[in-house]
Structure formats: C-alpha cells, structure tokens
Amino acid sequence: MRTGERFVDVAMPAAYTPAAPHGGTDDYRCFLVDPGITGTSFLTGSQFLPQNATVVHHAIFFRITPDQAAEAQRTDAGTPGQGWTCFGNAGIADTAAWVASWAPGADETLLRPDIGYPMAPGSKLVMQVHYNLLAAKPGDTDRSGIRLRLTDQPGLTPLDTFLMPAPVELACGPNEEGPLCDRAAAVRDVAARFGDGALGAVTGLNRRCNGGRRPVASTRTQCDYPVRQAATIYALGGHMHLLGRSVKVELNPGKAGATTLLDVPSYNFDEQGITPLTEPARVKPGDTLRVTCTHDVGLRHQLPQLRDQPPRYVVWGEGTSDEMCLGVVVLSTATA
Structure with a gap:
C-alpha cells in the first residue's frame, strides 16, 4: 500500500437473487453501501470483487451526498427485496458522480497518488450491478463488493x-x-x-x-x-x-x-x-x-x-x- 492510503471493503448488505424484469435476461440493480467517510478523503483506486462472476456483467459506483443517500434509503425501503431497479444510472439522483467501475478482465483501477475522486464527509456509494442471466442457474445469488483505496492527505487533484x-x-x-x-x-x-x-x-x-x-x-x-x-x-x-x-x-x-x-x-x-x-x-x-x-x-x-x-x-x-x-x-x- 502506498504511503498515507488505506483500504476499505464494502459489500452488499445481503445476498441478492437476480431476476430480469419484463421477460428479459438482464437485471440492473442498485444497492446503497457506506464506506464510513467521516472526514474529507480521496478515492485513489478501487477493485470490484464479483462474488458470482457467472451472472455479474459489469458494475458502476456512484458517489452520492448525505441528502441523496436519504433519497436512496427511501427508494430502497419502498422497493420489494434488496436494492432497487436502476437502468442507465443510480436511479435516485441525476447528479450522482461516477467514481469507479468494473467489467470482466479488470483488476484494481489504480490512479496516480496525486489525483483522486473527492469523498466529502458522509458520502456514500450506490453500487449498480448489471446481472445477465443467460448463463444463470436456478437459485443463483450474488453478494459482490468493492475494495476502496482511500487517503486523507490534502492537496490531491480532484477528478471527474x-x-x-x-x-x-x-x-x-x-x-x-x-x-x-x-x-x-x-x-x-x-x-x-x-x-x-x-x-x-x-x-x-x-x-x-x-x-x-x-x-x-x-x-x-x-x-x-x-x-x-x-x-x-x-x-x-x-x-x-x-x-x-x-x-x-x-x-x-x-x-x-x-x-x-x-x-x-x-x-x-x-x-x-x-x-x-x-x-x-x-x-x-x-x-x-x-x-x-x-x-x-x-x-x-x-x-x-x-x-x-x-x-x-x-x-x-x-x-x-x-x-x-x-x-x-x-x-x-x-x-x-
């Protein structure tokens, strides 16, 4: 690990059973995860950890503010099962910023140590997972997560x-x-x-x-x-x-x-x-x-x-x- 950085692992609260809506073979599901950001930090790297690679097509992580997190919690609570359907984006805030992603073959995305995505205190992440069920077996579940590389050092160049x-x-x-x-x-x-x-x-x-x-x-x-x-x-x-x-x-x-x-x-x-x-x-x-x-x-x-x-x-x-x-x-x- 580079000087001043730390790893934080976050994952879905529980295993999710993908189910494609409208007779299709694809399920886009969003889950609210909390990296526990208490002070200003920067995200300098990320490694998605797909628990069931048979059904996980790709994943995107959106940074949201505490106010947006409250909206996400309401959306989650009002949706049957874990998480909520979210085609295209986070499904709760058009201004949610894309800060990490994964697709097959990718390992850790490691940025230069002098740049990073700013994570304000109280920031949370919406984890959007695209499940493709063409090769799924009955009863397949997934509980994927991500390892975040964070630093509290000031002065990094903020990314978009x-x-x-x-x-x-x-x-x-x-x-x-x-x-x-x-x-x-x-x-x-x-x-x-x-x-x-x-x-x-x-x-x-x-x-x-x-x-x-x-x-x-x-x-x-x-x-x-x-x-x-x-x-x-x-x-x-x-x-x-x-x-x-x-x-x-x-x-x-x-x-x-x-x-x-x-x-x-x-x-x-x-x-x-x-x-x-x-x-x-x-x-x-x-x-x-x-x-x-x-x-x-x-x-x-x-x-x-x-x-x-x-x-x-x-x-x-x-x-x-x-x-x-x-x-x-x-x-x-x-x-x-």
Whole structure:
C-alpha cells in the first residue's frame, strides 16, 4: 500500500437473487453501501470483487451526498427485496458522480497518488450491478463488493468522469431473419425491456451524434464531443458488449497535432479496464474528442451467450444482447 492510503471493503448488505424484469435476461440493480467517510478523503483506486462472476456483467459506483443517500434509503425501503431497479444510472439522483467501475478482465483501477475522486464527509456509494442471466442457474445469488483505496492527505487533484456514448445501428446479418430484424420492432423491444429511458437513449444519441438524421445501419459508429472547459485527461477506457470489435478515443481527429488517446483494435469483453495515460493530455475549449467503435453482428453465431437469442436489429441498450459504444474519460478541470 502506498504511503498515507488505506483500504476499505464494502459489500452488499445481503445476498441478492437476480431476476430480469419484463421477460428479459438482464437485471440492473442498485444497492446503497457506506464506506464510513467521516472526514474529507480521496478515492485513489478501487477493485470490484464479483462474488458470482457467472451472472455479474459489469458494475458502476456512484458517489452520492448525505441528502441523496436519504433519497436512496427511501427508494430502497419502498422497493420489494434488496436494492432497487436502476437502468442507465443510480436511479435516485441525476447528479450522482461516477467514481469507479468494473467489467470482466479488470483488476484494481489504480490512479496516480496525486489525483483522486473527492469523498466529502458522509458520502456514500450506490453500487449498480448489471446481472445477465443467460448463463444463470436456478437459485443463483450474488453478494459482490468493492475494495476502496482511500487517503486523507490534502492537496490531491480532484477528478471527474466524463462519458462519451455513441449510437449503435446494427442490421441483422445476411442469413438472419425474424420480426426483430425490423428496426422499429427492435427499438420497441428495448423500450419494453428497459423502459422509456431506453427509447430516449436511442433517439437522443441519434440526435446528439447524427443531427437527428434518419439512422443508417453500419458496423462503425462515432460521436464528436466539443471540449467546453480546459481539462487534463489522466486515464481512459472503452465499453461495448459482446459484438464489439474495436474502440478508439481521439483528440482533434483530422487536424494538425491530432492524438489518439485510447486505441483498442481487438476488443475483448473479458479484458476491460481503465488505462492510465503515460503522460496526461491537456485539452482546451475548441478541441474535439471523438469516440469510434466497430461491431460485428457475425459474432452472434459464435458466442455461446448469444447463439440461442433471436436475430435482431441491434441498437443502444442495457442488455447483453443489445450493444453500446462508450468512451470513459477520467479527467480534472482543476489543473488545466
């Protein structure tokens, strides 16, 4: 352990039995956990501890204030069983900050000792776990947790997480057919499984990244994000589901001095994580960040998790049989 740091382990209060709503195969469940922060601290690293890797697809941790924690407690108390359903975010506060995440293949996310996510006194965490039940056995439960690396040393550079999603539009393959190969039907299916917010994500990403033009199916997708405020980027990651082939994040593509900040040419769902930059990258207003992903619908016939799933037109969605294209940027506006 580095000087001045300590480990704190937190876990779900009790074992949870995943159950996918609306006839789907995916369950997003949020749990309130308390790391016992009594003074100003910084989170400098994290290691998710999946208790049942057969059903845990990925996990995200959101930092919430004491007031937001009270809202989370009310939501938990008003929801049958342990925790509450939370597609897309923490399910209780749009301002909850993403401070840790895990996907298969990731070990500890270890940041530089001079940077960290600030944790004010009384801060708690919402642990969002995505359970995929395609390989689940009857009675499968999970009681995952996380090991937090914390320091009380003052003067660390405070971090934020900036997310860069891009739309996904994947048509059925040449030898595939079925009712869900129709885009409109596939979008209705996503909304039925995950709610109106899922429909909003599909339409919102098309509007944000394609100017609202009619969607065109393609194995390649991208989205540009203008830099609004000077910042320093310290680490990046990319997230897709099982049809992902490659993911890249670029700074000022097509311009003089363009830089590739993240390049994963052979994406493997079972080998994900946040990658620190060797040298932090400074960005300023007027710069552009671009995320680009490629997908391969042919993988649907090769992967055991998807072979028995009906062919579908794939759009952005929370399920393992849906897809994502997401750049994750760890940055600070305090040092720029």
